[in-house]
Amino acid sequence: MQKPALPANEQIRLSELRQLALLHTEPDPNYDTITRLAAAICEVPIALVSLIDADKQWFKAKIGWDLCDTARDISFCAHAILQPREITIIPDSRLDERFKGNPLLTSDYPVIFYAGVPLLSKTGNPIGTLCIIDHKPRNLSEAQISALKDLALQVENLFELRRSNLQLQEVEQLLTKKNEQLKKFAGTVSHDMKMPLANMIVTTDILRAKYAPKLDAQGIDYLSYLKQSSFSLSDYIDNLLSYYESEELQVKNLEKFDLHHLLEEIIDLLKISEDYIINLPESGIELNSSKSAVQQILLNLITNSLKYNDKETGIITINSVEDHAYYYIQISDNGKGIAADKLDSIFDLFSIASETDNKGKKGNGIGLSTVRNLVHSLGGIISVSSTEGEGATFDFTIQKVSA
Template sequence: MIKPKFPVDEQQRLAALRSYHLLDTLPEKDFDNITAVTANICDVPISLVTLLDADRNFLKSQYGLSLNETPRDISFCGHAILDESNIFIVEDARKDERFKDNPLVTEMNAIFYAGVRLVNSDGYPLGTLCVFDTKPRTLTKSQQKALVALAYQVVNLFEARKHNRMLLTAQAELEERNEELKHFAGIVSHDMKMPLANMIITSDMLRTKYGQLLDEQGRDYLDYIKQSSFTLSEYITGLLEHYETNKTAAFRSEVFDSQDMLEEIIELLNINMDCEINLPEENIEMQANKVALEQILLNLIGNSLKYNDKEKIRIDIDCREKDGMYYFEITDNGMGIPNNQLSKIFDLFVTNNTLDRNGKKGNGIGLSTVKKLVNRLEGNIEASSVLGEGTTVKFNIKKLD
């Protein structure tokens, strides 16, 4: 018997093998199906998917055999990975100097062997797809071609599992980062809102007590400090709402009337301007995440009020149910949005540099939060607009059981 040699790049090959995290894993149906098909095509009693580790040959899948691994120094696959031909064949191991007194031959009657290297995308042979028989034999050209093709599919499965594992790892890391960011945002909110409130109160106190001692510019500075504090406070609140959408979207569904909900939202907005809001004619008994839906509508109707330069504001709201979805449409006669900016309005921190009715600039958080909530409720959202005439926002959410 001749022990198989090690490849010159053995350490790199082992590193590549271990990056797939397949060693010592349980049997998997996808691989077992391939070994079963391989044995049937080649008309042999044994078929294996092997992974050649440092000192053993791990059997990822075995058909016709009950072993999990064999020593590397007696493995046929140790020789096969060194052979760069398409397929490594030993027709009668009893007559081959490399294998004639090998325990696999003398004790397990492994006479015939054919193996195809499982070469990964970086060119490293990880193991083999191989077949054994207890008698001397040959493979037909079509059997050899099928064995090579099936080995290619095994490698595809390796790569797919590695890719999925990487995606799951990346997802877990992103979730961890997101939790850290939400925690940080919570701390920032707590630590910054109190100083901001103090700044607002202090500016009011200074204006009351010392306003008569200040000139117009000084009083403007105090107003600027107060307004900037309000703006930053709103920004922090919006950011927190954005990162709390997962919790909001996780609230249980409840049954409620669409008309009652919309009337509650209008009351919450505390509208103190000339405004006509037309509600849907039909009242729908809805079953959905009411908390999330209210946040969506508060933001959208609020935008229709803020970004409106008309003397009389008009907002038309439509709501209907179809095929297990609730469809909403909100149309206003406001400022409108330029066409080249419509595709970006739902992106986080993106603004169109338009000042609202009170001369304030948005922070680009609200609509991003709305889209995130709509997506979490298994719906879609889109907007259309005519500059100077108004905007229509359409969205739908899934009816919940």
């Protein structure tokens, strides 16, 4: 018996095999289907997808064969991969010097006929075979040989698909890790900046109170600008923290509350001027959900409707209905509206629909991303429709939870 030689590129070949992470994996119906077809087309009792490792050959798929692996030294497939561009056909292994004394010839299911097509990696290295076996001598027709080669190509396609999927999983894991690091960094930095900002605001007030008589008008303006900028940065940090907290939110504390009453509390909190008309739902509904999450959603959406309204009289209309599975809430206004090219990205982090609000302040693009996270945490979805210059309508749902 001749032991199969090692390919010249053995180490590279083994590396590519192991990168597929297929050895000793669970059966896969995609490979099993190919072995069934190979056996049926070639009219043989056995078909295998064999992977050649350093010391053993392992069978990823098999039909008519009980063994899970064999030693590489007695492997027919280990000989077949030495001619990676050709099909190896052995009509009668008893007449082949390479297999004299091979234990596979004298087993209960002797390997007499063998045909194996090398399975190549993307770079052309053979990592296994699609092979067929019979217990008696035979030959294959040209049509059967062609079909066997075609089936081997399909196995190679499965290899490439797996390789691509493994790469995608690796990238996804890396991105998840980087995202977690970024979130942790943003949260830490945001918390650490809160106190210095508060000190800046207090110090600005102290400077104004103590040194106002010694400052000219420009100096007073500088202090006002410093305080305003500190408040803007503080607001930005608050929004950023709210966003990351909303991503991690797991709704546990459920309570029953009246939507109409909650809306009245929000309106009182916002101290809305007489230039706005707020139309509340005609009939209230009782929600069983996270009151704090719903409050933040409504507060953000109503605040946006107020901030981005350019009409002499701003109108905000809120509607609500429910069915057996969801609460449906709609908030519409007659404000600036949202440009058509912004609608698809309006809920993305740092996406800004309008350069400035009605007081000339620039938004930070965090609020609506936070709203989306909160809605999702409540088992719902949110959407927006708008005509630029005429207003915008936000519709969101909240999944009902059994009391």
